[in-house]
Amino acid sequence: GQQVMQIPQYQHVQEGEDFTTYCNSSTTLSNIQWYKQRPGGHPVFLIQLVKSGEVKKQKRLTFQFGEAKKNSSLHITATQTTDVGTYFCAGRLGAGSYQLTFGKGTKLSVIP
């Protein structure tokens, strides 16, 4: 079945350092979404990428979708303690698919 691999599983950074998480799919994706889950909370939608090679920015967060639409990344510049949480990518196989396949997530810890 479709698999979405996400690395690293954990990342500890000093406040102010950058952070990147990577997502790879075994199959071409229609689109990919990113979610953030704060400790003890529920996943919250961050963004959706649809086009090959697409890059989107949200303040200090930069999201990329690979040219082959099989990989994606989330980069956070100058991390802050408010960035703590687990970041999930979720891929949609076909445009008409109702399902998302989630990666296992990257848990980010920020040391003040």
Place this chain on the structure above:
Amino acid sequence: NAGVTQTPKFRVLKTGQSMTLLCAQDMNHEYMYWYRQDPGMGLRLIHYSVGEGTTAKGEVPDGYNVSRLKKQNFLLGLESAAPSQTSVYFCASRLIAGDTRNEQFFGPGTRLTVL
């Protein structure tokens, strides 16, 4: 708007007991989903529904049943609970196909322990 709500928030069951988890959304969303989240495993889809009266299996449906009798509610049932079903259960909803954002809205979760 309350968004997506889940009942109960916590529950402890004994092996073999049954229970129903309730998910409700007040956003008139067509699609609803049940996920389970286990440490290091991410979110895995159990069942989903694309409209009132319809349900479909996800990645890990065994041991669970669902019903969507009303558009706003999606029920997840465990007929005979097993320790392997100890998990955090999240419900999510999504507006409809054609919604370009395709965002899934998640409920706060139900933490279930089966002894």
